[in-house]
Amino acid sequence: MATQSLPRENAISELSQFLGERLTTSDAVRDQHANGECGVYEPQPPDAVVFPRSTEEVAEIVRVCALHGVPMVPYGVGTSVEGNVTAPHGGICIDLGEMNNILRVGEADLDVTVEAGVTRKQLNQHLKDTGLFFPIDPGADATLGGMAATRASGTNAVRYGTLRENVLGLTVVLPDGKIIKTGGRARKSAAGYDLTRLMVGSEGTLGVITEVTLRLYGIPEAISAAMCSFPTLEGAVNTVMLTIQSGIPVARMELLDDVQMAACMSYSKLDYAPDNTILFEFHGTERSVEEQARQVGEIAAEFGGSDFRWTGTTEERNALWQSRHDVLYACFALKPGCMVWATDVCVPISRLAECLLETKREIDENGLLAPIVGHAGDGNFHVGFLLEPGNEEELAKAKSVNDHMIARALEMGGTCTGEHGIGIGKIGYMEAEHGDAVEVMRMIKRSMDPQNLMNPGKVLVL
Secondary structure (H helix, E strand, O other), X not given: OOHHHHHHHHHHHHHHHHHHHHXXXXXXXXXXXXXXXXXXXXXXXXXXXXXXXXXXXXXXXXXXXXXXXXXXXXXXXXXXXXXXOOOOOOOEEEEOOOOOOEEEEEOOOOEEEEEOOOEHHHHHHHHOOOOEEOOOOOOOOOEHHHHHHXXXXXXXXXXXXXXXXXXXXXXXXXXXXXXXXXXXXXXXXOOOOOHHHHHOOOOOOOOEEEEEEEXXXXXXXXXXXXXXXXXXXXXXXXXXXXXHHOOOOOOEEEEEOHHHHHHHHHHHOOOOOOOEEEEEEEEEOHHHHHHHHHHHHHHHHHOOOEEEEEEOOHHHHHHHHHHHHOHHHHHHHHOOOOEEEEEEEEOOHHXXXXXXXXHHHHHHHOOOOOOEEEEHHHOXXXXXXXXXXXXXXXXXXXXXXXXXXXXXXXXXXXXXXXXXXXXXXXXXXXXXXXXXXXXXXXXXXXXXXXXXXXOOOOOOOO
């Protein structure tokens, strides 16, 4: 046994005695935890995977790892796409999937506390008889701890915000094994540093989130959805921009370019035109929903929108939105045998059309197949490069387009990632986006995690 492996072997042995069968070094399980859902990043497995069932167990795992200097990688269900859960330094993967209890529902206060392994669909299923729901919907049935760690967003963000606006408090295990609680159930506080916001989006680099307290919302009296086709992307984006500027409280406004729309309709077997398309959803009273829809319909018509089609039943609405959530699988079907590299940027709404059109032009000029889908209501869009495995020339072209897209977004006052997080995939853009503020982030990281054991190699170059 090599001398350098002794601390890891000792940590694994100690944790095995503590957890029993809830620690595994199986190659199959380690490989399952080696990467997220898609991307061009090499899978890098941990040395072992553990499955805690309480905050106290997580604290003991962290304490043992800290004692032996062993890296740790928190893990939800692995739906991240920027290499956020790879283990480039090996170590222990802390899978929080068995911490899936809903601890408290505060119906009167519109809040809930859950363990980190609860998924968004599980929570909404639990809430279905209360008249409440949790609206943040990134598409994948991600864990709420993972969504908080990556500051997730999704299709409803234009009305309900992102995880940042909807987390009231957290329970976090720090890199030395100490358990802290941040925030609380009050809707506002001016007491001290906002540690909740520090942890939300930290991607497991500052601690392990084990419990989350979230805002809930009343289920709207009426919900209606519609879709509208546009001859140009510019017309579709201008519709989005004027809708937002007009103050219409639309709940969802998703943009699919013609390539993505064709892929989704083929995969989901739905009969809609394969054109540049916006999917709308309106929440409110019967009268307000009707008024919102009328106003948006008039705006869409100004920019060439046509074939404005309504989904009148819950089943039709669910089928439409499921086709939107299945964009990744539709991409795989569009080019069988491909790998999908999903990336995103976010820009001010006023620059969205320009950024989108320039990106699409570069995609076409490079002969790439890369559908575009966007949470257009908040200026965030995703590009899914469909790449032939092993084709280095194609990968180089995609990386060039991605670099230019990010540079363009930053120049426009945007960000290199609206909701995917940094992981390892976008770590190289942090200096360009944040400048000297990155050194402040490094100071925080070094202060809280001096051994650099918490998800090392992600978010920051130390």
